[in-house]
Amino acid sequence: MRSFLLGVFLYVVFLVPAWAGSVAGTGGSTEFTQILNNGQLATSVSKQAQQVANQIRQIMVEIDQKMLMVQNLQKLPAAAAAIALAPLQKDLRVYTDLYRAVADIKAASQQAAAMLQQRGSEAAYMKLSPKEYLAQEIALAKTRGGNYAREFDRDVARLNTFNEKSVALAEATKNATKASGTVEGLAALATQNAIAGSAMLDMAQVITEQKAAVAMKSQEEQLRIAATGEQTQREMAAKAAQEAADKAAAAQFKLEQPTWWKW
Secondary structure, eight states: OHHHHHHHHIIIIIIHHHHHOOSSOTTHHHHHHHHHHHHHHHHHHHHHHHHHHHHHHHHHHHHHHHHHHHHTOTTSOHHHHHHHHHHHHHHHHHHHHHHHHHHHHHHHHHHHHHHHHHHHHHHHHHTOOHHHHHHHHHHHHHHTOHHHHHHHHHHHHHHHHHHHHHHHHHHHHHHHTTSSSOOTTHHHHHHHHHHHHHHHHHHHHHHHHHHHHHHTSOHHHHHHHHHHHHHHHHHHHHHHHHHHHHHHHHHHHHHHSOTTOOO
């Protein structure tokens, strides 16, 4: 069942819209929208994880209170107290592990969402299909190295980290079913996490395949692709700097207006 859902998700959400268009084709905006949608999916995981984390904390507080009540029963024999505390201690360990897994997936999903937002925006600005954009970024990392390589490796690591934390959360969620109490929103988080984790895993695989494809190109072709990407990134940086300067100038003008200045 999971493999079927994964196939449907990747086909509809990522693979079809992401690879079907051309540089200036009519499907371009849809491609970029779908990349950003994957980022929004990761964001939804982060938000759901925050809600679940709050619920887990509340349950852990309640367990601590019950344990304290048992420990405060002075007339209760030590053996009886140990028997009463054992299931509470077990539940506390389970929920501690679950909380850690939820916190990890929250952080990983936030990083993945930010990366996808940035990469999707860059691809849209360059008017490149995701496949062409990816080839360009790989060529930059390969031929220029330095910050280009570090940034590319960092983003791939973020995808891999998301997948690792997704697996850990699935395991912690499974163990939580053996504990007493119910965590509100955990089922929804598990579903969102499974879908997002599968998407990130597939994206990492696509990157691996694209790296192999770029490696097969001639050195001259790789340098040409990298040079184009480098020039575009300089243009993007200049545009961002100009927009920041314009915004600062507008704010300064507004601050320096006399109080009587009104239109």
